[in-house]
Amino acid sequence: MTASADSLCVPASPAPTRVAMVMRHVQERVESRNLCAGKRLPSIRTLAQTLEVSRSTVVDAYARLVAEGVIESRPGSGFYVGTQLTPFSVAETAPGLDPGSDPVWVTRQSLLADAASLKPGCGWLPETWMPEQDIRRALRTLSRRPLAPLTGYGTPQGAPALRQMLSHRLGERGLHVPAAQLMLTESGTQAVDLLCRFLLEPGDTVLVDDPCYFSFQAMLRAHRAQTVSVPYTPQGPDVQAMRTVLAAHRPRLYITNAALHNPTGASLSPEVAHQVLVLAQQHNLTIIEDDVFADFEHHPAPRLAALDGLQRVIYVGSFSKTLSASVRVGHIATRPEWIGPLVDLKLATAFESGHFSAELLHTLLGSGSYQRHMNGLRSRLADAMGQTMERLQALGIRPWHRPRSGMFLWCELPGALDAGRLSQYALQQHQMVLAPGNSFSLSQTAQHFLRFNVAQSLNPAIYSALEQGMEHCARQRS
């Protein structure tokens, strides 16, 4: 693909040599940890016999592996697996090269963009849509409060008064869970991460939706989990495909958004919800239901956790998307016997979870202002949804589905344009952050899709930049 490769007159893919074969043999055993760091490698003679190659081939392979730092030579003693650390990377390629293979591309670009930048691909609301005055008031209230939340740690499970309030709120939504079955975390993201640690061993298989929130993929990679996916439909996961995937791969865990799915904005239908739970029962599947967009709903869709009574479904919520990204509090609702070990795991890996943030959230939820804020936010989002759909359709960008509420709109580009290229062009030419479909797609089959955040899509400049970018991509292709 690059100019230098084109100009070299070498065969496109030479047959692998014996040396390369030996190198690959060793490398695979090192990568799979069949050969651990510091372990002695087979002698040159032994490996030559095993692989039926000459000794000089093994000598050559070992020498190259030493040069690459994979193995080390200790004169007089032999060859050993290298102990050089190879740090973990969530991205498969160098960051920024290809949004499709870099699961934090959209997040990174959105956080790096300055306030004036266009970012219709961003995953959160504009700062100005948040309840600024309420937060200022809550801060002043807290500055007059007793000492503990300002300087001390909280209880391991999280502030009892806030858990009580959350229990009440969840009950109104049909999820009856006592405060004792709730644990506070630093954020919704940390909650899912903690649950993965709790439930998964390296190499376990996990089911996700396709498309799904890209951070699930990045996080599962960090947990060294295998991932399989099931297509998402406007009613929830494709149940027929799920049955096949469950039988073929036997995942232990399924991570999903039950309501206002990210990125499609679709909601689970009662029928699909029931079928998913039946399948989960049959295949002994545990489910994490990430519900961070819950409060955006006008009319609540069914929750897996409510139907299931928290038997095999673990529920995760947070207020980062609706109240403030700075109020870092998430929560987990799960079976009573899992709370104790989860608290221990939190203490071991994150210590305590933001006593001050919990107090701030408790103050904000308790004042009644949150309800008023959310009522206003929902109608503002509904307006933005209508406007955005209209403007996108004028450019030939078709919504896959009309969400009932929330901020996300999942759209297909016309003329099979490539969303990854369009996103890179938009960033370079217009400092505009788009969210290309393949960032969300494990099967990499969403190359013509983009996720729009309607609250971030009201500036008309977005649509002229989009039009220009689409023309550029169409020209480039032809």
Place this chain on the structure above:
Amino acid sequence: MTASADSLCVPASPAPTRVAMVMRHVQERVESRNLCAGKRLPSIRTLAQTLEVSRSTVVDAYARLVAEGVIESRPGSGFYVGTQLTPFSVAETAPGLDPGSDPVWVTRQSLLADAASLKPGCGWLPETWMPEQDIRRALRTLSRRPLAPLTGYGTPQGAPALRQMLSHRLGERGLHVPAAQLMLTESGTQAVDLLCRFLLEPGDTVLVDDPCYFSFQAMLRAHRAQTVSVPYTPQGPDVQAMRTVLAAHRPRLYITNAALHNPTGASLSPEVAHQVLVLAQQHNLTIIEDDVFADFEHHPAPRLAALDGLQRVIYVGSFSKTLSASVRVGHIATRPEWIGPLVDLKLATAFESGHFSAELLHTLLGSGSYQRHMNGLRSRLADAMGQTMERLQALGIRPWHRPRSGMFLWCELPGALDAGRLSQYALQQHQMVLAPGNSFSLSQTAQHFLRFNVAQSLNPAIYSALEQGMEHCARQRS
């Protein structure tokens, strides 16, 4: 050991039967993940041949493993490794049973204790020692600030102005690191956890001090790492022992506190620091230097990170111990090329790291009040250290070493009393939280030691409770 076992007239350890042998064979392969969840087991005939037992033995073993949920039978298809989740636990035994095998025992008890409880084993300062008025003032300042820190996310790497300030502070301590090589995290604990994720693969070997901060052990367990340890001396790790351990186990990573070691309060001498770095060079060892107690020092001891120039040492700091447990900000200083992938990993597993807390910390550090607070805190701690040593010695509890500063005092009980039993008795009888030595000791050789926090040891009631507990334990033993 238990009464029911004593009363049964069975041989103490019967020879393992063939069925048990087959069960163990399967179980070991499942636990080591040689046989993964959902994978088909060898047929009864095949396994009988492999292990040279009768088919009925295998049938019996498989039936028992099905009953235990280790494997599943699928009629007509064979036997498969079970897919039942077995959640992870940081404690080896049921929580609360034995502080020595439960690495979050001290933390959990300290957080659960109410404000009036005696907790000389607690790992942090009393709330009243923290700069309450400064924090109240900073909150009011923030409540009048522009919008972003109240409602929005920060930059991926963390607030540039705070990183700049930290860079300057670290420079004064001899660690010259530009702001671009600093990353903010949610806390010091999260920083170490993130680095473990970044540097370790499951099964890797990590070196810790013996004794060391118990959360390191719990965290490494959560990372499925192997741990080896080196004895800690009043000058730092025992270099001779370290040489032997490095050669024998070839750990890839060493996690330590360079100054004011937890739990001993000892500081690294320049000579030992240099030797540790030479050994690290020879054995290709990466080091995480956790320096959360730095600001307690009157005169800074050498830092590994400063000597090494951040080549193989990664530096972690936070203000939770000196300013407020609620101001959740940690920081990592490392090689420039590791910042990008570390930021990505943070985005994937924790998202953003507390924009609001960063602003609060920046306000507090910038006001000059932190320096005044720390000056006062250091002399208050020095007084408390003197008083505590005197009172403990009056009970025959001997300090292992007189720390130059800080809050920790590592002490040996007289008459070889068991610190674990004493801690359990103190909790039950006096609701007093002690920190027994074996919580900190990988080799479990600190059974006669306790860690005292001098700032939490000023109440005379602690010493009468200790005296009573020691008498009780001595009586029980004789």
